[in-house]
Amino acid sequence: MQLTLEHLSFYLNQCENKRLSWHTLKAYRIDLKQFYSFMMNKDMNKREISYYIHYLNHHFKPKTVKRKLASLHAFFEDMVFYEIIQENPMDKIRYKIQEEKTLPRIIQYHQLQDLFHRLDQDQHFFIKRDKAVIELLISTGIRVSELCAIKNEDIYLEEKYLIIYGKNAKERVIFLGEEVYLALKEYEQAFHDRISEQEYFFINNQYHRLTDQSVRHIINRYTDDFHITPHMFRHTFATMLLEQDVDISYIQKILGHSSITTTSIYAYASIQRQKEIMMNKNPRQLIK
Template sequence: MNTETMLMMYLADCEQRARLDWKTVKAYRCDLRQFCLFLNGRPLCRSLLEDYLTHLHAHYAPRSVRRKLASLHAFFSYLVFHERIEENPLDKIRTHFQKPLPLPRTISPARLQHFFRYLYRQADLADTPLRQMSALCNVALFELLFSTGVRISELCQLRIGDVDLLAHTLRIRGKGKKERLLSIGSPCARRALKAYHRVAHGHAQTQDFFFRNRNGRAISDQSVRLLLQNYSRTCDDHPHITPHMFRHTFASMLLEDDVDIRCIQHILGHSSITTTQIYTHVSDAKQKEILQTKNPRDRLTRSCRIAEIIDC
């Protein structure tokens, strides 16, 4: 049985037996096919694996390399279990390397203010019912994205029945099909949701998607990214914003306001507190910036004698 056939069997097993999320399976498929292309029909051996690792390190960031190796390791373990190979060849290769800590990218309050003004201005200028519905959809979507910290994929998959406009709550289906209930605490987000619901869901069913495109289908992650790219090109001199930056900004600002990290973990839907702790590093960086640029001591003049000693 060739490698391609075994790969298809493994991916089918991931979907049907392990019930992995479709995005996880998609990542496995991409990573493993990349490995198959690298092999190009050559028999697998240790030197070839080491060449592949060198290739990955030369072309990808450490985080991507770790993911691709994890995909490959899982595939080899599957082959060992089904007795297609005798042992996992990665077990004999040292793959440990220093992983740099990637700090989450956030959006400044001034830039956020400018972005929301842009969205509301587009809603005010909408001159047809279709354009108004599209503009109100964008306002409601980004108001929720920033005021609740949900993932963009979670937001795009919201059903009408998941949004309770009376109790001001959202039922979110997160990773691993785990559900959590979030309060819509922002008055701006509440008003935006009601305005969009009024023009978009007159006779809709509770199982219909809440955020829909012009064809009535669920709005896609990619369409949200394209909207942000368009905004960055036309209204902003800074690098483009990504949907996940709203989530990072939300969590970082909560931490700066002394919200308990366990509460932030629950709101974000993190299964492990370790994932949430990345935002403590952002808070530390912010603290360093404040103490260096806005330190109250620097507002006072130094004692002349001490200044002379220091200057010497």
Template sequence: MLLKEEINKYLNYCKFQKELKDKTIKAYKADLEQFITVIGENNPDKEVLNAYLVYLHRMYKQKTVKRKIASVKALFHYLEEEELIEINPFHKVKTKFREEVILPKIIPRDIIEQLLNHLYKERSIKEYSEWRKKIILRDIAVVETLFSTGLRISELCHLQNKYVDLKNGVLCIQGKGGKERYLQIGNNDVLSILNAYKKSFEDEIKKQGYFFVNRYGNALSEQSARSMIHKYAGEIQADINITPHMFRHSFATYLMEEDVNIRYIQKMLGHASITTTQIYTYVTTEKEKEILQTRHPRNKINIGENFDNLVY
């Protein structure tokens, strides 16, 4: 059995039977092609797989290693199910490793407030043309939606108009793996902006089918959304590099700080496992530490000489 031939069959299986997105299949293909480039085209044994794992850990960060291992394991699971191999070599290989906890980067509340205030002020500038005001309205709608829902930028850019119910304030999201989830827009001001945006871009939205469109009437791209946010962050002279995904992290973290049940946050984010959502508990713990270190009244109590006498 040549792995290269089976990989092509597996990718077709992912596309036509599992109906995975092209972006996911492209990532699988890159990972699997790298795998056979490194280990060769013959069915690997335990020793070869262990050598490949060592190679990955030397070359990449933990998150990337985890993804690449998952891609290869999925291939061999498919080969086993199709009875193309007698024994799955991964059954004899330990792939789990202790991962470093990397805390998600969030946008401070004051910077979010500055950003939104700046956007709304920009739209109210009388000297701007109606076309420019229209684009700014779109930009406000994008930022408000990201912060209000915790959407992935890919989910926002692929959000179809037929899945947007502004009357009831509900979005139907087509998430990872084709999983659907429903999100509620809970703020009336955000709903008003989305209604104003939809009315302003009604013709473009109907023609394209996607809810968020660019200045040419096509679907808004992820890169355009990133560039737009980067531009406005520069205009308010934010001291951090703001990305669309940071709105998702901020959404989850600030809900956690308000004692929202983690299961609800998991559902809203579309996480398959609660373990993924639990990363935000680390962030709130760090916030608690900061509060206690800087704002606790004990920090203002001066013991003076009594403390010195006790120490010595």
């Protein structure tokens, strides 16, 4: 059987119906179009797909290969479900992706202090939105794509919780602490009319849906002398919870990780931090 554009269109339409994030849909679209180009006029069999995996391993980093193969596996599973094919050809292929271990980059405490000090000093028109965005990132550890996808119907301010739809449209409840609740409340009150006109809770400077890139611009406004990405808030949130002895299984649920293996990278990072402190800031070094 050969892959057709109709197969891809059907699958991507199904993904949109599952309320997957814009970021996830974009990744699926890129990955599957690349697979389609490689498989042009070829049969979807074990040998050809193995060649494709070989191609990926020689042209992309392990993390990217892993994502592309996950996209492919999900596509085939859907085709099996709708009886377009009899079985998932990926199930018959053995492969192992040795992903390089990189420690998550976190925001230093003094940088967070500086960031919030600048937020308190700024008086521009959208400052309440900016505060709400940054408070939500550092107080909940949600992904930037999840933040941008929050709809008005997903947020329950008076009850102090919101509904997040993570990867693969997995739903989870996020409870709000006092600081982030107040920031969201002030933003909602300041832009109530504009927000009510939109489907999504966060708006950009043109009063449309906030995007990943818009969030990066917001962060850059207050961190021009040190580099911070939206995902670093997630890393920092998880690491700080671990350093306060929060059980890793709770952190896994809050972050929306399907496997605790993913969350365990923060435990490793915390151990490395302890080692750094003992090596470089040991009180014994002060005794001369």
